[in-house]
Amino acid sequence: MPRLTEEFYHRPCVQVARDLVGKVLVCGGRRMRVSQTEAYCGEADTACHASKGRTKRTEVMYMPAGTVYVYLCYGMHWMLNLVTGEEGQPEAVLIRACVEAPGPGRLTKALGITGALNRTSALTGESLWLEDDGFVCGVSAHKRVGIGYASQADQDRLWRFVLEENAADSTENPVCP
């Protein structure tokens, strides 16, 4: 199966987030289909970690598209993201769920993903990457969750994308709730 290339990630994070739904996440010899993503889009997005600028934690988001960003949340859950867009611009897509593992923390636990993968490349690295197996599906757009600290306008953005199981014949999107 073809691995997703630099060109796939080198686009605005909202587009990448939408297109990542239905792709196959490969890690540690295991494969899981991505069923839910969220876009975090630059310093202007108050929900984005980098909205307050570049810090030791967020500088990975300024790296080239296709870089893996993993961080620990609530002291026990690793969150998996992929850097997108232009280098120097802090954009990333959070992998929120796979068909086999709902929830961002459960997903990383199931695949054994930890901070050791932070800053590795999903383009050339041997640990983690994504593939396109030709699967097509419907995708719906929703509000992001868990970002109560963000501005109301940013909370209202439909930057969460969910796989529509019963719309396999549809390549049209998004379908809004």
Place this chain on the structure above:
DNA sequence: TTAGTGATATCC
């Protein structure tokens, strides 16, 4: 609904 957990950022 609430406890649990530890890195990070932000304030002394």
Place this chain on the structure above:
DNA sequence: GATATCACTAAA
């Protein structure tokens, strides 16, 4: 150095 916060989950 100290504290508050957090892109969550499991148990009740």
